Amino acid sequence: MPTFSRADQEQMEKAKDLIDDNTSAELGFVKSLFFGRLKPADVMPYPRQNLDEARRTDELIAKLDAFLKAEVDPDKIDAEERIPQHVIDGLAKLGVLGMTVPTEFGGGGFTHTAYCRVLEHVAKHCTSTAVLIGAHQSIGLKALMLSGTEAQKREFLPALARGEKLAAFCLSEPDVGSDAANVQTSARLSDDGTYWVLNGHKRYATNAALAGFMTVMAKTPVTGDDGKVKEKVTAFIVTPDLPGFNVVSPNRSKCGIRGSWQATLHFDNMRVPKDRVLGQVGKGLKVALSVLNFGRCTLSAGCVGGAKKALEMAVEHARSRRQFNRTIGEFHLVKQKIARMAEMTFAMEALTYLCAGLVDRHAGDIIMETAICKLFCSEGAWSVIDDAVQIWGGEGYMREHGLERMLRDARINRIVEGTTEVMTAFIALLGMKGVGEDLEHVMKMAKHPLGNFGRLAEFARHEWDDLVVGHGLKDIPHELSGEGHQIARLTKTLARDVVRLLATHREKILDLQLPQQRIAWAVIELLAMTAVVSKLAEMPQTSVSHAEYEKAMIIGKGFCRHAGDRVAQHLHGLFTNGDADTLRVADAVLRG
Numbered sequence: 001m002p003t004f005s006r007a008d009q010e011q012m013e014k015a016k017d018l019i020d021d022n023t024s025a026e027l028g029f030v031k032s033l034f035f036g037r038l039k040p041a042d043v044m045p046y047p048r049q050n051l052d053e054a055r056r057t058d059e060l061i062a063k064l065d066a067f068l069k070a071e072v073d074p075d076k077i078d079a080e081e082r083i084p085q086h087v088i089d090g091l092a093k094l095g096v097l098g099m100t101v102p103t104e105f106g107g108g109g110f111t112h113t114a115y116c117r118v119l120e121h122v123a124k125h126c127t128s129t130a131v132l133i134g135a136h137q138s139i140g141l142k143a144l145m146l147s148g149t150e151a152q153k154r155e156f157l158p159a160l161a162r163g164e165k166l167a168a169f170c171l172s173e174p175d176v177g178s179d180a181a182n183v184q185t186s187a188r189l190s191d192d193g194t195y196w197v198l199n200g201h202k203r204y205a206t207n208a209a210l211a212g213f214m215t216v217m218a219k220t221p222v223t224g225d226d227g228k229v230k231e232k233v234t235a236f237i238v239t240p241d242l243p244g245f246n247v248v249s250p251n252r253s254k255c256g257i258r259g260s261w262q263a264t265l266h267f268d269n270m271r272v273p274k275d276r277v278l279g280q281v282g283k284g285l286k287v288a289l290s291v292l293n294f295g296r297c298t299l300s301a302g303c304v305g306g307a308k309k310a311l312e313m314a315v316e317h318a319r320s321r322r323q324f325n326r327t328i329g330e331f332h333l334v335k336q337k338i339a340r341m342a343e344m345t346f347a348m349e350a351l352t353y354l355c356a357g358l359v360d361r362h363a364g365d366i367i368m369e370t371a372i373c374k375l376f377c378s379e380g381a382w383s384v385i386d387d388a389v390q391i392w393g394g395e396g397y398m399r400e401h402g403l404e405r406m407l408r409d410a411r412i413n414r415i416v417e418g419t420t421e422v423m424t425a426f427i428a429l430l431g432m433k434g435v436g437e438d439l440e441h442v443m444k445m446a447k448h449p450l451g452n453f454g455r456l457a458e459f460a461r462h463e464w465d466d467l468v469v470g471h472g473l474k475d476i477p478h479e480l481s482g483e484g485h486q487i488a489r490l491t492k493t494l495a496r497d498v499v500r501l502l503a504t505h506r507e508k509i510l511d512l513q514l515p516q517q518r519i520a521w522a523v524i525e526l527l528a529m530t531a532v533v534s535k536l537a538e539m540p541q542t543s544v545s546h547a548e549y550e551k552a553m554i555i556g557k558g559f560c561r562h563a564g565d566r567v568a569q570h571l572h573g574l575f576t577n578g579d580a581d582t583l584r585v586a587d588a589v590l591r592g
Helices: 005-016 029-033 052-073 075-082 083-095 112-125 127-141 140-148 151-161 284-320 333-362 367-395 403-414 419-441 453-464 478-511 513-541 545-573 580-592
Strands: 167-171 186-188 195-206 213-221 229-236 247-250 263-275
Touching: 029 367, 029 419, 029 478, 029 513, 052 083, 075 127, 075 140, 075 403, 083 127, 112 127, 112 140, 112 213, 112 333, 127 140, 127 195, 127 213, 127 284, 140 151, 140 167, 140 213, 140 229, 140 545, 151 213, 151 453, 167 195, 167 333, 186 229, 186 333, 195 213, 195 229, 213 284, 229 263, 229 284, 284 367, 333 367, 333 478, 333 513, 367 403, 367 513, 419 478, 419 513, 419 545, 478 513, 478 545, 513 545, 513 580
Parallel strands: 167 213, 186 213
Antiparallel strands: 186 195, 195 263, 213 229, 247 263
């Protein structure tokens, strides 16, 4: 690791609360990429539902589709800025609101993959409704499932699974967005030790104005092993019947997802019983991070649903709309958009269900995989829907066709559960952190650990020459061998360039977000390429027709070709770029 200043060390210390210490654990697939290692066993074979659950999921989706068409009017929900109670009741009756809750607590006992499939279908029809479901089940009650005691689960889960109560997850505050460690809402144990006293505000809490159960994050005093008291975040169960609970604003008009409600809450000396702590005191950020692994997958599934709908609409319009005595689908600039949309949508789906499968098998180190999934899919959905609007032209800008609403709805995905900018820096820095620590160990006797690139390059040559699988990904069909070789080659280039970047910039890398962005997106594209190859390799084992398989191969190979080019450009731009000019322009403007 580079030698950091005291301020940097304090910042890193905060970050330790957000991530598990992986120094003694086996690295996940993405973290291994930074070391030039490919771990095919982590991502192959591509995960599939077992036949019984796949059948159950298909049956539920068939009923759900009929319900959505008959009862859920997305344009009306958008205009009236509310989801009717009969829609919520209908979803509850179908079992959607308790899908992943274990059967012993009245839920459906479905896997995360099944839940993502359902969320995808809901989002394809109405994003606001998908947001309500996701806020309730993906994050609202998930902390209870993951960290709650048996007594807590028996008290709250049955009503939540039946949809009698909605759940909400309360983290954001007026001064806290992506900086989750800086929570200002506080909790102090009463003098008699029987309850906690909460004070503070929360905002943007989806479902909170309607919820009967909330997971609330608040900072609490925690005495460490050294006897010093530090403020650390703790997760609490909060219900609206507690004295001191106030809904300041039940909803605010916003750009998109207008049917969902994001409340502002105020806690005024609110007494929370001692037995309503979720998990351990001071371990709330670990609880939140575990929850977000689930939430980011389901948000991605919603993005897949929106992208699929936009692609279908774009293809239909390109086939039917005529200009200059030709269908617009015959023009190459429109074809380019269709190809880009199809490749992105296919890759989004491949990555989402790869990550859902990792969640279902309880893979240990997937924090970066789920973060990448959310970032890739939220950016991808925005791009795909924007292209669809462009293909539809003026008609796409009109409300009557739904694309205008879909575009507004998709915009929030690039902000919630980690903004694009924060997630980009997170992926780059967390990945490079492990490489830096290894380099520090090698150079521990040097006064300037990262000051001698020659010695580091020598280390890199000896350490990494044979780490990447020599012939690419193993056990894939011959027709995908080229993609496997490409992934292996780019992974090795990535690892060498990470070392060179750390050697060049040392501790300054913490503030250099433009190089961070290039590293992050190189890794993001590599994971997406791997997901696509894994999915394509598994398709012959499924029930898809030969025509479907051939079409998927064309689309998937197209994505890998273009993604590989983008990775190469990102890595080349690490050392040949116009960043200084970009920053100079921004500084001139900001100085005013």
